[in-house]
Amino acid sequence: MRVRRRVRNAARVRNAVLHTCICTARAERHREVAVIRDARHSGRVSKRTGTAMPQKTMNDLLLMMMQDVYYAERQILKALPKLAKASENEDLKTALLHHREETQGQVERLQKAFEALGKRARGQTCEAINGLIEEGEEIVEEIQEGAVRDAGIVASAQAVEHYEMARYGTIIAWAKAVGANDVVKLMQETLEEEKKADSTLNQLATRTLNQEAVKQAA
Numbered sequence: 415m416r417v418r419r420r421v422r423n424a425a426r427v428r429n430a431v432l433h434t435c436i437c438t439a440r441a442e443r444h445r446e447v448a449v450i451r452d453a454r455h456s457g458r459v460s461k462r463t464g465t466a467m468p469q470k471t472m473n474d475l476l477l478m479m480m481q482d483v484y485y486a487e488r489q490i491l492k493a494l495p496k497l498a499k500a501s502e503n504e505d506l507k508t509a510l511l512h513h514r515e516e517t518q519g520q521v522e523r524l525q526k527a528f529e530a531l532g533k534r535a536r537g538q539t540c541e542a543i544n545g546l547i548e549e550g551e552e553i554v555e556e557i558q559e560g561a562v563r564d565a566g567i568v569a570s571a572q573a574v575e576h577y578e579m580a581r582y583g584t585i586i587a588w589a590k591a592v593g594a595n596d597v598v599k600l601m602q603e604t605l606e607e608e609k610k611a612d613s614t615l616n617q618l619a620t621r622t623l624n625q626e627a628v629k630q631a632a
């Protein structure tokens with residue numbers, strides 16, 4: 415009888431200890447969750463990665479944007495000759511290849527801009543430009559050579575130009591804000607080239623290519 419009671423008591427103690435451990439663990443976990451939730455609400459933890467977000471400065475933001483566009487320009491360097499090769503219209507081929515040469519200069523200008531900030535030129539993968547380039551590749555893969563494909567190529571090349579114009583516009587504004595005047599000057603030269611490339615493509619499309627494409631489909 416006494417033995418049985420001792421066993422029962424031992425089991426009770428064991429359960430109590432176990433319960434205390436579980437409760438402690440639960441409470442600990444609740445505390446952790448609350449801390450993470452509070453940090454998320456206050457913007458200190460990345461919602462995407464769940465890790466703590468370091469405090470960024472405007473200079474960091476400028477650098478991140480430059481890394482983004484540096485990656486983009488190097489992808490564009492590879493994409494433009496493919497689009498030129500897939501184009502039928504000679505003026506379109508020439509415009510794309512001319513802009514490829516300009517893009518090489520834009521990469522070098524970005525390297526100078528990194529240098530002006532005392533940073534090493536480094537690219538950061540940008541899914542936005544990857545998507546735009548893929549869109550151009552799809553047009554080439556899915557439309558046979560001719561005026562309709564050319565009209566599609568112009569549209570995807572212009573989408574890339576507009577992406578670049580948006581990025582360089584932001585870089586110039588942020589570089590002005592932090593007083594990085596060398597960066598402002600360099601990027602303004604590039605922005606002008608991008609605007610001109612967009613305008614050339616626009617004229618090609620509206621004056622010739624779109625009408626030729628309509629005729630081809632008729």
Ligand SMILES: [Fe+2]
Nearest residue numbers: 575578608611
């Ligand atoms: Fe461009």
